[in-house]
Amino acid sequence: MIEVSGLSKRFGSFTAVRDVSFAVKAGECFALLGPNGSGKTTTLKCLAGLAIPSAGTVLVGGNSLFEHPRSARALLSYLPQRIAFHDNLTTREVLAFFCRLRGLPSERATALLDELGFDGFQNKTVGELSGGMAQRLGIAVSLLPDAPVLLLDEPASGLDPEIAVRFRDMLRSLNRAGKTIVFSSHVLAEVEQLAGRVAVIVAGRLVAVQATSQIESGFSSGARLHICVHNPHSRLLDIALQAGAADAQLAHDTVIVSCAPSHRLAVLDALRAAGAGIQRFFTEEPSLEEVYLRYVNANASDPPGNPPGSLRRPSGPAG
DSSP states (O other), X not given: OEEEEEEEEEETTEEEEEEEEEEEOTTOEEEEEOOTTSSHHHHHHHHHTSSOOSEEEEEETTEETTTSHXXXXXXXXXXXXXXXXXXXXXXXXXXXXXXXXHTOOHHHHHHHHHHTTOTTTTTSBGGGSOHHHHHXXXXXXXXXXXXXXXXXXXXXXXXXXXXXXXXXXXXHHHHHTTOEEEEEESOHHHHHHHOSEEEEEETTEEEEEEEXXXXXXXXXXXXXXXXXXXXXXXXXXXXXXXXXXXXXXXXXXXXXXXXOGGGHHHHHHHHHHTTXXXXXXXXXXXXXXXXXXXXXXXXXXXXXXXXXXXXXXXTBOOO
16 A cells, blocks of 8 residues: 655755655554654655655555655545644634535534544633643544545654543554554554554664564563572572573672573572572563664664664664
8 A cells, every 4th residue: 555665855964764665555554663753753744745755755555646646645644743723723613624625524523523532622722722632633633534544643642541542442443444554653552552563763764674573572582580589699690591591690689581481480490499589570671762772783884874863872873
């Protein structure tokens, strides 16, 4: 449904996106995952036709977004990260305006007001809405047309937990009905719940396109098991390594072990059998930034020209 090839976007000497290529199948829920400032929003704007790439092509349903823009854009509905509506319009008036603009029946606006939990807010002005409610209104506007492709930039940003759950349920329902959904996020938990595949973008570069389950396994493999013991001794490290740990350290009364989830129980049993006197233990999952860095460090060096994002590579400036 969407084919992106060699996409780059420069703003003067600043390269926001560099040589990004991926394809999204019809009916797929696909995520762009990366830290803030990594180029996700710029990529989505290029996909929506709101930013002209410096290089590369974007096809939507086989139509070139820039050679045949009307045919391509007719297949899209886009939700920007930052939403602005006139402060003096009510939520109902905003949706009614966009219904008229798109030639849609007013009943469509009424249905979305109910579906997205606008009870009591239909007649409030935009200026009276909280940030979360304003985000909810933007989501409603993006869902008005029956477009086969939804492009959503950080769609759950600012939503309270209850509405975020309802919104995710709605996206799953739309996806099951055949909608192609591409959304950006820097929150792994959000991506895990919705996307089948993930494109990881760091400092404007695409560093991985993987199934969500592979991203999850990247977190599991980097988890550290902290085991507090009565009688700490360096010999416990050898025992942990023999039981399947990839790495083991001793910090005061705590044995810190890196190992695959399947080996954790064996490590605990081996330490217990050796008389370690286990008091308690817990698993420390790696942060999202650590996983990003792992992807970056597994790839070639960054080309010069990109400014640093929210992450720094240990070997030099971020691309």
